[in-house]
Amino acid sequence: MSLIKQLWIAVAVVTALAFGGNLIIGTLSARHYLEQQLYLKNLDNATSLALSMSQLPKDPVTVELQVAAQFDSGHYRLIRLIDPAGALLVEREFAGVRGRAPDWFVSLIPIVAPAATAQVQDGWRQFGTLTLESHSHFAHEALWAASVRLFAWFLVGALLAGGVGTLVIRHVTRPLARVVEQAQAIGERRFLTMPEPGTTEFSRVVRAMNTLSERVRNLLADESLRLEHLRRATQHDELTGLFNRGQWLNQLDAALGRDDAHAGGAVALVRVANLATLNQQLGRADADGMLLELARCLEGLAAAQPERCAGRMNGSDFALLAPGGGDPGALAAELAAALETALEKWGERARLQVPVGIGAYHPAEPRAHVLARADGALAAAEQVGGNATRVAQPTDAVPAHADLAEWRRSIEHALDAEGVQLECYPVVSTDGGVLHQEAPMRLHLSGAWRRAGYFMPWATRLGLMARLDTAVAREALARIGRDGVDIGINLSPESLREVGFQSDLLALLRTHPDERRRLWIEVPEYGVVRHPAEFRALYAALKPLGCRLGIEHVGLQFSHIGELHTLGLDYLKVDAAMIRGIDVDTGNQSFVRGLCVIAHAIGLTVIAEGVASEAELGMLAQLGVDGLTGPVVAAVE
Amino acid sequence: MMRDRPRPLSEIAHVMRCGWASTRAAAVIALCWLAIGWVLAQTGHDLDRMERLAAERYDARAVETVAAWRELIDDAATLSEPEQLVRVNSFFNRRIRFADDIDIWNVPDYWATPLETMGIGAGDCEDFTIAKYVTLRLLGVPNERLRLIYVRAQLGGAQSTLSQAHMVLGYYPDPTDEPLVLDNLIDEIRPASQRPDLFPVFSFNSDGLWVGGASAPAAVATARLSRWRDVLQRMREEGL
Numbered sequence: 001m002s003l004i005k006q007l008w009i010a011v012a013v014v015t016a017l018a019f020g021g022n023l024i025i026g027t028l029s030a031r032h033y034l035e036q037q038l039y040l041k042n043l044d045n046a047t048s049l050a051l052s053m054s055q056l057p058k059d060p061v062t063v064e065l066q067v068a069a070q071f072d073s074g075h076y077r078l079i080r081l082i083d084p085a086g087a088l089l090v091e092r093e094f095a096g097v098r099g100r101a102p103d104w105f106v107s108l109i110p111i112v113a114p115a116a117t118a119q120v121q122d123g124w125r126q127f128g129t130l131t132l133e134s135h136s137h138f139a140h141e142a143l144w145a146a147s148v149r150l151f152a153w154f155l156v157g158a159l160l161a162g163g164v165g166t167l168v169i170r171h172v173t174r175p176l177a178r179v180v181e182q183a184q185a186i187g188e189r190r191f192l193t194m195p196e197p198g199t200t201e202f203s204r205v206v207r208a209m210n211t212l213s214e215r216v217r218n219l220l221a222d223e224s225l226r227l228e229h230l231r232r233a234t235q236h237d238e239l240t241g242l243f244n245r246g247q248w249l250n251q252l253d254a255a256l257g258r259d260d261a262h263a264g265g266a267v268a269l270v271r272v273a274n275l276a277t278l279n280q281q282l283g284r285a286d287a288d289g290m291l292l293e294l295a296r297c298l299e300g301l302a303a304a305q306p307e308r309c310a311g312r313m314n315g316s317d318f319a320l321l322a323p324g325g326g327d328p329g330a331l332a333a334e335l336a337a338a339l340e341t342a343l344e345k346w347g348e349r350a351r352l353q354v355p356v357g358i359g360a361y362h363p364a365e366p367r368a369h370v371l372a373r374a375d376g377a378l379a380a381a382e383q384v385g386g387n388a389t390r391v392a393q394p395t396d397a398v399p400a401h402a403d404l405a406e407w408r409r410s411i412e413h414a415l416d417a418e419g420v421q422l423e424c425y426p427v428v429s430t431d432g433g434v435l436h437q438e439a440p441m442r443l444h445l446s447g448a449w450r451r452a453g454y455f456m457p458w459a460t461r462l463g464l465m466a467r468l469d470t471a472v473a474r475e476a477l478a479r480i481g482r483d484g485v486d487i488g489i490n491l492s493p494e495s496l497r498e499v500g501f502q503s504d505l506l507a508l509l510r511t512h513p514d515e516r517r518r519l520w521i522e523v524p525e526y527g528v529v530r531h532p533a534e535f536r537a538l539y540a541a542l543k544p545l546g547c548r549l550g551i552e553h554v555g556l557q558f559s560h561i562g563e564l565h566t567l568g569l570d571y572l573k574v575d576a577a578m579i580r581g582i583d584v585d586t587g588n589q590s591f592v593r594g595l596c597v598i599a600h601a602i603g604l605t606v607i608a609e610g611v612a613s614e615a616e617l618g619m620l621a622q623l624g625v626d627g628l629t630g631p632v633v634a635a636v637e
Numbered sequence: 638m639m640r641d642r643p644r645p646l647s648e649i650a651h652v653m654r655c656g657w658a659s660t661r662a663a664a665v666i667a668l669c670w671l672a673i674g675w676v677l678a679q680t681g682h683d684l685d686r687m688e689r690l691a692a693e694r695y696d697a698r699a700v701e702t703v704a705a706w707r708e709l710i711d712d713a714a715t716l717s718e719p720e721q722l723v724r725v726n727s728f729f730n731r732r733i734r735f736a737d738d739i740d741i742w743n744v745p746d747y748w749a750t751p752l753e754t755m756g757i758g759a760g761d762c763e764d765f766t767i768a769k770y771v772t773l774r775l776l777g778v779p780n781e782r783l784r785l786i787y788v789r790a791q792l793g794g795a796q797s798t799l800s801q802a803h804m805v806l807g808y809y810p811d812p813t814d815e816p817l818v819l820d821n822l823i824d825e826i827r828p829a830s831q832r833p834d835l836f837p838v839f840s841f842n843s844d845g846l847w848v849g850g851a852s853a854p855a856a857v858a859t860a861r862l863s864r865w866r867d868v869l870q871r872m873r874e875e876g877l
Contacts, residue, residue, distance in 0.1 A: 047841070050839070055838075084781075084812030119840050124830070125813070125814075
């Protein structure tokens with residue numbers, strides 16, 4: 001029972017006791033007073049009647065008349081005269097109707113006023129004994145009327161006290177609601193701070209919780225900053241700040257393994273062909289300055305699209321990874337234009353040769369093939385000389401559909417006719433249990449069930465992701481209901497921004513109160529960083545429904561996820577680029593270990609994506625990772 | 638005619654309107670009841686207490702009178718009622734001097750208890766009558782045979798027009814008989830018919846004050862408003 005209800009009952013009981021007690025005592029003391037007065041009236045009237053009878057003639061008519069006169073003009077129950085021998089002389093008794101007081105009241109609160117006696121004298125002789133008793137129903141009527149009035153006052157008073165009490169309770173407990181809210185939020189791993197309420201006790205509690213939240217916030221801020229420094233130190237080139245070769249290749253591996261809107265894409269290699277000559281012509285410092293300028297230019301291109309990244313492969317070679325569908329020719333033009341602007345002023349001082357080779361790739365192609373294709377293109381460009389650009393397409397590069405309109409028709413048709421299919425990959429905890437089944441979607445296109453990488457780049461460009469994500473959520477809930485397993489689904493960042501998606505999703509989840517507790521929902525890190533407000537709003541709405549909430553592909557931008565401790569997350573999935581080769585890469589080991597410390601501090605589960613080997617698996621367990629997914633898990637299964 | 642009009646009930650109900658305030662009054666009344674109940678429980682027929690009180694309040698002669706009175710009660714207990722009447726009548730007529738209330742008590746009218754009467758050694762007609770009535774009751778004479786009777790006494794012979802309010806004790810050997818009159822004006826106990834100087838007006842005894850046959854009178858706060866009930870109650874407190 002809630003505190004407010006208990007306090008209200010206490011107020012009601014106290015009020016009832018106070019007013020009810022007063023009612024009872026008031027009625028009883030009034031009854032006592034009435035009884036006394038009635039008894040005195042009996043005594044006095046008996047005496048005065050006896051006195052007057054003693055003086056008057058004693059013939060039966062006169063005696064009877066006197067008794068009758070007294071009885072009829074007064075309020076008596078009984079007047080009786082008996083002679084000294086005990087014989088009845090006159091008697092008058094009231095046998096009339098009751099008064100207005102109800103029977104139960106009369107029997108509950110009887111008024112007992114004893115009869116009085118007096119002696120009637122006939123000269124020296126005794127004439128008789130007079131017994132007189134007043135009727136109590138007048139007293140009862142008065143008592144009843146007074147009790148009813150008192151009860152009315154009691155009701156008014158009790159209602160007033162109850163009303164005032166309720167207001168006071170509401171005032172006193174208003175800060176309590178906020179305290180409870182904060183405590184609940186902390187229970188859900190959302191470390192919020194609140195303004196301190198005025199009530200001393202509540203304010204102490206809130207201050208304690210605020211201190212806790214503040215400490216968590218500071219810890220996370222410090223740790224993620226440290227982690228970012230560490231990551232930069234081990235993954236980035238010293239001079240240019242771009243990824244070093246090792247990490248860039250990791251990113252490429254992760255990109256090739258992707259099965260979402262950014263599956264497929266292109267790799268651009270940029271070479272400063274005559275770096276040795278430039279060093280002589282410009283001097284080493286200026287040559288470094290030129291390289292730095294080139295790096296800024298590539299960085300700018302990388303930042304222009306999500307998921308792109310730039311790296312320095314060796315002294316003279318740079319690389320740009322551009323995942324996601326799209327025309328490699330367009331990338332080539334973009335790159336050429338950017339380079340021309342950046343290197344314009346250097347061209348006046350030295351003869352620059354910066355050939356560019358671009359190799360497009362399909363999802364899941366081997367890395368070596370992709371790199372070889374890009375290298376081939378670069379070699380072709382170098383042959384041309386100058387700042388030439390060459391593009392190499394994969395040999396089987398035949399687009400499935402001719403244009404966007406055809407993609408739209410085909411995807412919508414597939415969605416309506418066959419719906420989505422979920423392919424399950426188990427996510428296991430390091431101690432062996434299955435956490436959930438990660439379920440990327442499949443669509444029936446061009447006569448076969450196609451992986452997400454096949455159609456998602458197009459679906460994203462067509463703005464169909466919200467529809468697809470809703471279909472996936474519906475299918476996942478159905479699967480949970482059917483198989484009783486936990487299922488994890490990915491929401492695309494585009495859906496976050498889609499008007500109506502959130503309400504559709506919430507409405508869907510509300511109709512599945514049992515299934516939604518087994519649903520794990522995740523959004524990629526770049527989506528969180530790019531649309532923080534939408535992400536925050538969606539998760540705040542999802543949290544009370546009991547779904548598990550997480551972020552996937554956590555890695556490069558982890559330190560940009562602001563206020564991680566206020567989101568109420570349940571888990572993080574670490575990007576495959578951070579996991580690849582972790583058994584030997586000490587830099588990434590430190591990163592993952594630090595990430596685990598932070599996540600565990602606020603109660604999050606850490607899951608590693610794309611674990612490919614037993615060696616990686618063993619290392620991850622040592623680093624404190626809670627769960628795994630990837631080829632090695634699929635193989636074990 | 639001196640009949641009281643009954644107290645109007647509307648006035649009674651008025652008290653209840655102030656129900657809240659009466660809570661305290663009720664508590665006070667309840668305390669008074671307890672106190673009175675305790676006092677009554679301490680009393681009953683405690684003649685030792687009367688003697689002790691006489692010694693505390695009055696002089697040696699008073700103590701001697703009360704002692705003699707106790708002796709009388711012990712002695713006369715076994716006698717017949719007519720003999721008891723004679724003994725009691727002459728005891729008080731001889732021992733107690735007649736005096737008006739204004740001289741003894743400084744008030745126009747005062748009903749004294751037997752202890753006060755014996756202690757001071759003086760009293761007026763009511764005091765004599767009360768003392769005799771109480772003593773006879775102590776000796777076991779039934780209440781219905783005794784009446785305190787207001788009489789008009791004609792002074793100075795049959796032709797005199799001078800009369801005075803007076804009180805005597807009447808003894809009815811049988812309810813339908815004429816009474817014997819115990820009077821402080823003359824020592825002899827005569828039948829009423831032989832007292833042409835007295836004209837009865839009204840009589841009473843303590844019947845009806847003892848509610849439901851209880852030995853204690855209905856002790857309520859208002860009892861002292863009546864002289865008769867007041868003196869009865871004071872007697873109780875003094876050990877009777």
